[in-house]
Amino acid sequence: MNRRWVWLAVLFAAALVAVVVAAYLPSGSGANGPAALVGKAAPSFPVVDLAGKPGALADYRGKIVVLNLWASWCPPCRAEMPDLERLSRAYLSRGVVVLGVDQGEGAGRARDFATSLGITYPVLIDDAQQYGRVYAALGLPTTIVIDAKGVVRSGFDGALTYAQMRAAVDPLVAAT
Numbered sequence: 456m457n458r459r460w461v462w463l464a465v466l467f468a469a470a471l472v473a474v475v476v477a478a479y480l481p482s483g484s485g486a487n488g489p490a491a492l493v494g495k496a497a498p499s500f501p502v503v504d505l506a507g508k509p510g511a512l513a514d515y516r517g518k519i520v521v522l523n524l525w526a527s528w529c530p531p532c533r534a535e536m537p538d539l540e541r542l543s544r545a546y547l548s549r550g551v552v553v554l555g556v557d558q559g560e561g562a563g564r565a566r567d568f569a570t571s572l573g574i575t576y577p578v579l580i581d582d583a584q585q586y587g588r589v590y591a592a593l594g595l596p597t598t599i600v601i602d603a604k605g606v607v608r609s610g611f612d613g614a615l616t617y618a619q620m621r622a623a624v625d626p627l628v629a630a631t
């Protein structure tokens with residue numbers, strides 16, 4: 456009788472593992488997270504900037520956009536932001552805009568955080584985390600590179616190095 460319960464428990468555990476694994480396997484596209492959106496039009500939502508003025512990703516159509524989703528509580532976000540600032544300054548004259556989108560925090564907290572790091576690129580406040588949901592952010596930071604026509608060209612979960620940022624942007628700059 457004991458063996459029967461052991462086998463039932465093993466079968467139940469195996470079935471449970473199979474269901475969980477199937478739920479998290481990559482879709483047919485072979486990509487999860489923001490990379491799954493490559494080749495699709497980049498969604499935009501009306502939010503506000505650090506000054507409380509209306510803003511959205513769509514405001515930057517015609518530019519190559521490095522959309523970076525972050526939050527002040529995120530240590531990898533803090534570590535990555537100086538390189539994003541460096542990229543912004545180096546590529547601004549080449550038609551590239553780094554656009555930060557704070558996820559779920561108020562303007563005051565986001566402004567204080569960005570100011571403490573010397574961030575000069577535009578920052579939007581997405582307190583409803585619409586961008587995080589639509590760009591399938593699996594965590595923060597999440598970075599999406601969008602071409603001048605508004606099409607997602609690459610997406611990354613986790614902090615990027617400056618070299619990785621350049622590698623994602625340079626082909627788009629060269630194509631313009």
